[in-house]
Every structure is written in structure tokens, then in C-alpha cells.
Amino acid sequence: xxxxxxxxxxxxxxxxxxxxxxxxxxxxxxxxxxxxxxxxxxxxxxxxxxxxxxxxxxxxxxxxxxxxxxxxxxxxxxxxxxxxxxxxxxxxxxxxxxxxxxxxxxxxxxxxxxxxxxxxxxxxxxxxxxxxxxxxxxxxxxxxxxxxxxxxxxxxxxxxxxxxxxxxxxxxxxxxxxxxxxxxxxxxxxxxxxxxxxxxxxxxxxxxxxxxxxxxxxxxxxxxxxxxxxxxxxxxxxxxxxxxxxxxxxxxxxxxxxxxxxxxxxxxxxxxxxxxxxxxxxxxxxxxxxxxxxxxxxxxxxxxxxxxxxxxxxxxxxxxxxxxxxxxxxxxxxxxxxxxxxxxxxxxxxxxxxxxxxxxxxxxxxxxxxxxxxxxxxxxxxxxxxxxxxxxxxxxxxxxxxxxxxxxxxxxxxxxxxxxxxxxxxxxxxxxxxxxxxxxxxxxxxxxxxxxxxxxxxxxxxxxxxxxxxxxxxxxxxxxxxxxxxxxxxxxx
Numbered sequence: 478x479x480x481x482x483x484x485x486x487x488x489x490x491x492x493x494x495x496x497x498x499x500x501x502x503x504x505x506x507x508x509x510x511x512x513x514x515x516x517x518x519x520x521x522x523x524x525x526x527x528x529x530x531x532x533x534x535x536x537x538x539x540x541x542x543x544x545x546x547x548x549x550x551x552x553x554x555x556x557x558x559x560x561x562x563x564x565x566x567x568x569x570x571x572x573x574x575x576x577x578x579x580x581x582x583x584x585x586x587x588x589x590x591x592x593x594x595x596x597x598x599x600x601x602x603x604x605x606x607x608x609x610x611x612x613x614x615x616x617x618x619x620x621x622x623x624x625x626x627x628x629x630x631x632x633x634x635x636x637x638x639x640x641x642x643x644x645x646x647x648x649x650x651x652x653x654x655x656x657x658x659x660x661x662x663x664x665x666x667x668x669x670x671x672x673x674x675x676x677x678x679x680x681x682x683x684x685x686x687x688x689x690x691x692x693x694x695x696x697x698x699x700x701x702x703x704x705x706x707x708x709x710x711x712x713x714x715x716x717x718x719x720x721x722x723x724x725x726x727x728x729x730x731x732x733x734x735x736x737x738x739x740x741x742x743x744x745x746x747x748x749x750x751x752x753x754x755x756x757x758x759x760x761x762x763x764x765x766x767x768x769x770x771x772x773x774x775x776x777x778x779x780x781x782x783x784x785x786x787x788x789x790x791x792x793x794x795x796x797x798x799x800x801x802x803x804x805x806x807x808x809x810x811x812x813x814x815x816x817x818x819x820x821x822x823x824x825x826x827x828x829x830x831x832x833x834x835x836x837x838x839x840x841x842x843x844x845x846x847x848x849x850x851x852x853x854x855x856x857x858x859x860x861x862x863x864x865x866x867x868x869x870x871x872x873x874x875x876x877x878x879x880x881x882x883x884x885x886x887x888x889x890x891x892x893x894x895x896x897x898x899x900x901x902x903x904x905x906x907x908x909x910x911x912x913x914x915x916x917x918x919x920x921x922x923x924x925x926x927x928x929x930x931x932x933x934x935x936x937x938x939x940x941x942x943x944x945x946x947x948x949x950x951x952x953x954x955x956x957x958x959x960x961x962x963x964x965x966x967x968x969x970x
Contacts, residue, residue: 486556487596494589501582544664546600550965555599555731558815562723563592565823565940570716572934573830577838579625579714588720591617595728604653604663607732614728615642618721622713634712641695641705649692655685665740672741686741686753696729697790700764710783718779719826722786723819730793730815734808738800754801757794762898764791769905778829779840781909785866788906789818795895796881799888806887808966810880813959817865817873817951824944825862831855831937842916849917856917858941865948867910868903873951878903
């Protein structure tokens with residue numbers, strides 16, 4: 478019984494994907510209502526399964542699932558974040574696909590299988606499940622990025638993401654092989670014991686650490702492994718971009734928490750020039766600086782959000798580095814940041830989709846000119862999303878950055894500089910975020926330009942309303958969410 482309970486969220490999603498494949502075979506593929514509604518129900522079932530499983534968290538799981546997938550509260554939080562992000566992506570797709578004549582039955586199964594891979598990745602406690610979850614998620618996302626078959630830009634984005642992603646996966650697999658060769662284990666606990674006992678080969682450990690960081694840094698868009706991000710975000714259908722921005726990034730960061738703070742926690746792995754905290758600190762610094770500066774010069778809102786996601790990866794890396802010294806407070810800050818980032822991006826991409834209709838997609842700043850004055854209801858979600866991503870109170874993004882920077886300060890003098898740099902780069906970020914509001918309210922469309930007409934989609938409106946409510950609730954009353962994050966992070970006390 479416990480095996481079924483622990484695996485309930487995963488089973489809900491993967492069986493839902495299989496069911497959607499059967500539905501598409503026997504139901505008209507244009508039946509957007511059936512496919513989207515079923516997808517949202519499956520996402521809700523995944524969350525319900527995760528909440529049900531929480532009653533059993535901490536119980537022994539010695540059967541099939543126990544050695545490979547975590548059954549702790551961190552796994553629960555990971556499932557919820559990924560299911561919520563996937564549900565938002567499906568809701569946004571419900572309006573987007575019809576408007577852009579992209580209704581094809583394979584979209585939702587691909588989305589669900591990618592979400593399943595992300596959930597496996599977030600729960601992984603073994604190098605084998607880490608790789609299987611990562612590739613299951615990635616293969617679906619590669620196809621989704623190139624989902625607009627008639628678009629050369631979409632095809633180029635999918636091919637570039639596939640080629641670079643395959644190269645990163647090969648490096649990750651090679652790093653895993655080195656780690657197994659050094660320790661004789663693939664499970665994180667066994668690796669940790671071998672490293673702490675000093676039985677692991679230090680040369681192989683160093684090679685493994687370098688390759689694992691490179692492979693995982695690619696997936697979170699950390700500089701200098703970010704080169705795929707702007708093209709993939711811009712070329713992909715907007716709901717896919719939203720899924721990539723929240724679910725892919727969240728699952729990889731959570732498995733990084735497990736890998737670095739469970740398997741690689743020995744003194745040799747956490748100190749000195751060969752340790753992982755200094756490497757991740759350097760990645761965080763260059764990622765924050767490059768991500769924010771790169772976003773300033775963009776004329777496309779989607780590319781701006783792509784560079785913004787690079788910058789946010791840098792902020793989250795601060796929490797991961799701080800966790801090497803203070804543990805639980807920094808991990809809870811990372812989890813809160815991931816949750817806040819999920820709802821903020823869902824709101825931003827939902828508003829971007831809602832702003833265009835009749836096959837016309839709003840992607841540039843000029844497309845937004847005057848929309849705020851002509852459609853005040855459209856301006857509200859844009860306003861909330863921009864303020865939250867910028868870190869302005871009282872939104873979820875404000876407390877997300879506050880907790881991350883406070884964790885860096887609490888970690889000691891060696892980390893304060895990261896908090897200062899994060900605050901300074903956030904000030905740079907305010908420029909390009911506020912530029913969205915300038916075009917919405919203070920610019921007129923160019924003479925002769927086609928004016929965007931917001932779509933009428935209940936799915937997209939629902940996504941914006943729910944995401945907007947969560948952005949405000951997490952900003953006005955963050956304590957409840959932080960308590961959940963603290964409970965999930967107790968593993969690292």
C-alpha cells in the first residue's frame with residue numbers, strides 16, 4: 478500500500494498522459510475543451526495525490542520506489558510546484574493553441590510526460606533516476622519547442638535545444654560514470670558515505686564534480702551554458718516557454734539540492750578551490766550580471782523574459798551556495814523562490830498570450846504600446862507579474878529575493894558579496910521590467926501598426942486570475958508558504 482501512496486502523484490500524471498493518447502485516437506482532435514479540461518484534472522489529481530501522500534511521508538519505503546525516488550516532504554513540495562506549473566502551462570495552451578491553429582492531440586501527452594520526467598527528477602536519489610528523469614523531461618520539451626512545424630524559427634529553436642541538450646546530457650552521464658567509478662555507488666547516500674570515509678578517488682571525484690555541474694548548469698540556463706535559452710524561449714510556443722521557465726528549472730534545482738547537500742557534503746567537496754560552493758558562487762555572480770545586462774537591450778518581450786530567467790537562476794544559485802553553510806534556512810528560501818517564480822512567470826506568460834488573438838502573437842515591446850490604456854483589465858496581470866519578477870512589495874517576488882539575500886547574509890562574510898551583487902543586479906532588472914509598463918501605459922502604437930486585440934479565452938483568464946491571486950497572497954502572507962518550505966528543508970538540518 479505504501480508503494481502505491483508514495484507513487485500516486487507520479488502515477489496520476491503518467492497514466493493521464495497515456496489516457497490522453499487514447500482520447501486523441503477516438504475523439505476529434507479539435508476538441509480543445511476535452512483535452513485541456515482533462516489535462517487540468519490530471520494536474521489537480523497529481524497535487525491531490527501529493528497531499529494524500531504527505532500523511533505517509535517519513536514511513537519506510539523499502540520496496541521498489543524507496544531506493545530510487547525520495548518519499549520525504551521535499552519530494553512533496555517538488556511535486557506540487559511542478560504540477561502547478563504544468564497546470565498553468567496547460568491552461569494557457571487552452572487558449573493559445575486554438576488562436577494560432579496549433580490544436581493537435583500530441584501536445585498534452587507530451588506536456589504530461591515532460592511533467593512526469595520533471596517529477597522523477599525532483600525526487601531522484603540515485604544517479605540512474607536522475608538521468609532517466611532528466612531525459613524523459615527533456616525529450617518531451619524538445620518536441621514541444623518545435624511544435625509549430627511550419628515556423629523556421631520554431632524548428633531552429635527545437636534543433637538548437639536538442640543538439641546542445643544532448644551534448645549536456647552526455648557530459649552529465651560521463652560525470653555520473655566518473656562518480657560511480659570513484660565511489661562504487663550510484664545512490665546519493667552511498668556516494669556520501671564513500672566520500673566522507675575517504676575511500677573515493679579524489680581525481681575521479683574532481684572530474685565528476687566538474688562534469689555534473691556543467692550538465693546541470695545547462696538545464697538551469699546558468700552562464701556560460703545559457704546560449705540556447707533566448708532562441709528556444711522565443712521560438713517555442715508561449716505555453717511551452719512558460720513550462721520551460723518554471724517546471725524544468727524547478728526540478729533541476731531541487732535535484733541539485735539533493736545531489737550537492739546529500740551526496741557531496743564532505744569537507745573536501747565543500748571547501749577550497751576544488752569544492753562546489755566556490756564554483757557555484759562564481760556561476761551565480763556571472764549569471765546574475767550577464768542575465769540582467771543581456772535583458773536590457775532586448776526588443777522582444779519573450780527574449781527579455783528569457784534573459785530574465787537566466788538572471789533568476791543566478792539568484793537561486795545564491796541560496797544553494799548559502800545552504801552549504803547554514804542548511805535549512807537557505808534551502809527553504811530556495812523552495813519559496815521556486816514557488817514564487819512559478820506563479821510570477823505563469824502570470825507573465827499568461828498575460829502575454831492573452832494580449833494577442835486571431836493568430837497574431839504579442840512578442841515585442843511595440844506590440845504592447847497603449848494596451849494598458851485600451852484594456853485596463855489586461856494591464857493588471859502585466860503589472861502584478863512585472864512587479865513580482867522585479868521583487869517589488871507586496872508581491873511573492875519581493876519575499877523570494879528577501880529570503881535568498883538574507884540566507885546569504887546569514888551564511889557569513891564570505892557570502893555577503895553575493896547578496897550585495899544580487900541587490901545591485903536587481904536594480905538593473907528594474908529598468909527592463911518597468912519598460913514593459915512604460916509601453917503599456919505611456920506609448921502609442923506606431924502609425925499604421927496593427928493593434929493587438931486581446932483574446933477571449935476562459936482558460937487563459939483562469940490561469941491569470943489564479944496566478945495573480947497566488948502572487949498577491951504569497952506577498953501579503955508569506956509565512957504559511959515559508960513554513961511548508963521549512964518543513965521540506967528539515968532534511969538538511
